[in-house]
Amino acid sequence: RERLLAWREAFSGRARVVLGTRSAVFAPVSNLGIIIVDEEHDASYKQHDGGFRYSARDLAVMRARGANVPVVLGSATPAIETLHNLDSGRYTRLTLTRRAMRAAPPRLSLIDLRAHAQSGGLSTPAVQAMTAHLAAGAQVLVFINRRGYAPTLLCTACGWIAPCTECDARLTVHLAARALRCHHCGADAPLPQRCPQCGFAVKAVGQGTERVEETLTSVFPGVPVVRLDRDVIRRPGELEQAMHRIASGEGRIVIGTQMVTKGHDFPNVTLVVVLNADQGLFSSDFRAPERLAQMIVQVAGRSGRGERPGEVLVQTEFPSIPCSPACWPRVTRALRAPRCGAPRSGLAPVQPPRGGARLSG
Ligand SMILES: [Zn+2]
Ligand SMILES: [Zn+2]
Known part of the structure; x- marks a missing residue:
């Protein structure tokens, strides 16, 4: 019923701005002036289930073209197909020259796991950096994109x-x-x-958030750890509670999955440690390295939004792969380039006919 009301408001033109998630791209806006797609790289714009599969971002572009109005795709980490459209001149680049609420971008460095001892997934340089930042009174964010105890x-x-x-x-x-x-x-x-x-x-x-939490508790005894993943945050109120423990400064170390990258700001976090950066490099999904690089840039953006600049440490066994928020387009291209099977601009699903043979393996 609420949806119907919103639909009517949009259709009649009484609502001047229509704001919504994926399916809002179908909203019956009578006098469309502009479409803005924020975080255009986000995978949730893609509808995978049900009969009608679509990318809301691509539909927004089509709809804007049909209505002859501008469409703005916003992202700090544009999708590779969007970068391709920029390169080929189909899209125009607009750059934000000032960062919101932040003086300097975080400093990003790699920890070569082949050269440093590690225990419980934490390398010695990472533990040393965490000790220093905690001693300075700041908070530390540890990111591992895998929940559970061990994979x-x-x-x-x-x-x-x-x-x-x-x-x-x-x-x-x-x-x-x-x-x-x-x-x-x-x-x-x-x-x-x-x-x-x-x-x-x-x-x-191997390591998941649950095990890393255990390791952090033993390496930093007495330092309160807040864990953020789907196993500990199951109801909406629990996320707010955890966020409050972080914002109030009660939680000193935050350990979490990509849940921590979703737009929350932690102004007192000055160090971000990315534990398993290599996981995405050998996936059969050609988008995995791109998502990994996006995730690193997004999680790096969580740090140093207050007065202090942030530091980001990425643990990897492949330190030759370029990785810096400043060179995002180069990062995605470098990650995607060796994979000849990966499409650069578009992808169409091919399904076997009903009753047809299906080969796998
Ligand atoms: Zn299964
Ligand atoms: Zn056995």
Whole structure:
């Protein structure tokens, strides 16, 4: 009913500004003057489910062209196809010369994981930097784009890896919940103590937010840690509570997934540590490196928005890959370039005919 009312307001022209998420691109605006798509790179503009699949950003561009009005795509980290449209002269670049509320962009440096010891996913230089920033009274943000305790449960005797019985993904260890969960299809299984194949003890391998929280608590005893991921933030009120603990300064270290990149400002955070930057580099999804680079730039933007400039440390085993908010277009091109299969400007889904054969593997 509320939706119908809003629709009528837009249709009649009484509403002069129509603001909305993805489906607002279909709003019946009678006298359209301009369309603004903020955070145009965001994957949520794409409707994947249901019968009608579309990209609201691309539809906005089409609609603006049809109505002969300008469309503004806003982003600090434009999608690669948008950069392509800039290069080919289809789009015009407008640059913001001043940053909102921030004097200097954060300083970004890489930590070569091949050269430094690490414990629990934290390298020695990262721990040293965190110690210094905490001692200066600032807050620290640790970013790892993986929730749960560990991404793999492994038998060290026979090599068994906990598989999902519903799909072909691996199960993630959730220690507090004593469960194995599939982050791909949502399947659940109890956490075994011993290998179901040979009976030997099993071992959780790798890091997720839950385990990093445990590591941080033992490396920095007495320093309050706030964790932000879908396992601890399940209801809307819980996010506000966590944000309040961070804003009030009670939480000194924030550990989180991409949930921390979604527009929240942490003015007292002066250090951002990105733990598993390499994860996106070897995905079968050609967009993964682009998303990774976008995420690093977005998470870097969380730091130093107050008076103090921010510092960003990215742990990686591939320090030769360029990575700086200042050279964003170069970053995405460098990441995408070696992948010949990746489209530069557009992508059309190809589906097998009904009843047709489907090959995979
Ligand atoms: Zn085994
Ligand atoms: Zn699954």
